[in-house]
Amino acid sequence: MEIKREPLPGDTTITDFRLRQLQARDMLRGELDEQELQRYVEERVLTTTVDRAVAWAQGNSIYPLTFGLACCAIEMMSIVGARMDIARFGFEAFRASPRQADLLILSGRVSIKMAPVVRRIYDQMLEPKWAISMGACCSSTGVFNNYALVPADKFMPVDVHVPGCPPRPEALMHGILRLRDKIQGRRRDGWRARYDAVGTEELLDAETPPDTAAVNVLQNGDTAGA
């Protein structure tokens, strides 16, 4: 295979890259004048608030807690595995002690005997902390709607619910990345905004007047259908 190098079009003696190199050399030598220096700095330095910088750092280095309860724990172990590598996002440092972790991934069914234990562990975690309810069993009671299970929302605040039974590792990854966006304050439009979908929302309070132009909108007082 022959490699041919072709010269760039235009003036080939001084390229843009070469200009930038010379400017950088001048900056380092202290030879740039006021205006050039100001423009140099503006082009290259990112300014932000401390909050956002800290949130960016926090979001990129979450320490999950090793908290596997049941079947979802096996899928959580799969994201640590090599195929759905969670280390590419920086979250591979699963800590065993709640004092060292910031993310509690509730993976599995929370029984009534276990709920106080989970609450105690969540309380032991230090602020800021987040919780992901992975799977159907801890978000609602999942497949088993019976006397033995408690949905996680009843006893602790949950940031992200990941549906599935068990959720695929990719789904859990999506949930964790949504949490990361939430931590970093990145606005993620919901699907209604993305697809410009109007007309099928449920109205919750009586103050908001119904949109008379839209059909099929549930009014308050309509029987359950949802």
Add this chain to the structure above:
Amino acid sequence: MPDATALELTAQELLQVDSGSILDTSFHRGRAELVASPSAIRSVLRHLKDRGYSALASLHGVDYYPDEPRLGVIYEMLDMQRVDRISVKVRVATDAAEVPSVVELFPTAEFQEREVYDMFGVRFDGHPDLRRILMPEDYEGFPQRRDFPTGGEPILFTFNEQQTYGKWV
């Protein structure tokens, strides 16, 4: 499985040793079952163990609501040498739910009898540590009985989630 005739012969043997111990036999879909009276269960199992059914594969409870006597405890016996299985059933009523424990004969019964106690309320006399095993220790009620409600949470939709358990802000 012993076939139907062998089952009858076993029952006869047991009745000769201790009359009144075997109340009934049943052979259905290849499964041989002896219905024993609760007080004689230890001697029945000891006799079966001497005859070769040396392993207790499973000990579990059944609620026969609305037939009386309501609660049943089933012992699945296994003979490893001849690869034979036989079941022994014991039926007790809810108000007199006492069955002698077989933990000395078969140590495997320890956890399983605790589970039957937890789920059905059958007390086992002679069990070293009869407490709840799956439910919290101070739970009231016996969940696996047929008249115990399955329980559960109401399905949440947007119109009832505020009333059911509010929203975390």
Add this chain to the structure above:
Amino acid sequence: MAPEKPDSGGGQAALTEDYRRREASVTISSEPAGEGETHELMTLNIGPHHPATHGVLRLLTTLEGEIVRDIVPIIGYVHTGIEKTAEDKSYWKVIPVVERMDYLAYYFNAMAFCGAVETLLGIEVPPRAQYLRVIHLELNRIMSHLVWLGTSALDLGAISMFWYCFREREKILDLFEMSSGQRMHTRYIQVGGVFEDIPPGFEEKVRAFCRDMPNRADQYADLLEKNEIVLERLRGTGVVDQETLLGLGVTGPLLRATGHSWDLRKAQPYSSYDHFEFRVPVGTIGDNYDRFRVRHAEFYESVKIIEQALDGLPEGPFITPDRKVALPPRHELATSMEALIHHFKLVTEGFRVPPGECYYPIEGPRGEYGCFVRADGSAKPARVHMRDPSFINLQALRPMVMDNYLADMIATLAMLDPILGGVDR
């Protein structure tokens, strides 16, 4: 660490009394105390959340120094009331519920339940369905042992094994996804057969996997077996003799590690296991190293079974042709009125099972899975009980760890392979 239990029944004073009474009942070693030393027993609560337990198992250990003098496993932290939920659902809908009991051996749970229901109904499973069931059951056995190996090595400190084992596990889950669409809890095994026939590329992929798996198993052996630390930790630890294990009702690789070759696939063959030639690996003295070797050897045997099943896969229907039990194929719904009625009845009410009771035992990766089903003539089972081997095997933990070091207890627990979903159901 505060000694309070969240589910206390009786207050703090009663609890401490309970612990002190339990400690007092345990004998301390008779070694004389040295100058200024005292022998004391310490109650250490391990779990329910602890990195070394496989699931939420709580162990109340009474220690004298590093030696375990008493251990009480407390379970029930994942109790899901599956057996109660199963009474509310028709037989078809019980299958996904029952599958979630032992969450690593989901095909086995479904197989035990479906076997019990098929016995009660008195229907025959077609031979192709039996072979397909065997293929998936053995793949599940390999997958369960891979997770066991990965997490046990992780507990012992050999952390890289985790990634290698999960790499193979992903391949098996790809196969499951190919045949049923789901990675875990596939509800592939149905009453009367299997859910669907295998897709066209399945056989080559399974054969490719079976070609690779023995090499991988050799690699795992090379990694661990000559390692001094693994050998020191596993050899001679957690020894229990055969009589104790038989009395405790332990089955599966734990019993086979002591030399007793009890395997239901050979003793009471079900689902055409007697058509296949395979050996049952047995150990010698029943220490942790034997348990490790027995499970490792089962990799090769399961691969052999899968290859034989693929070679001899018969043609035919994949589910029983009895329309009263299995859904008719969809193309029949357009032409046949009876098929439509059967479909309607099966989907709305489900099939009815004549009254009776059945206990159907199968050999799973942890031992004997027996499903007891009581049918009362209606479309819903009156009682479903799974004799779960992890529940019974957990009773053997106490003799295994008595008077041994705490570190050996971790290794023993790893080799015991309890799955708490099955223990608590």
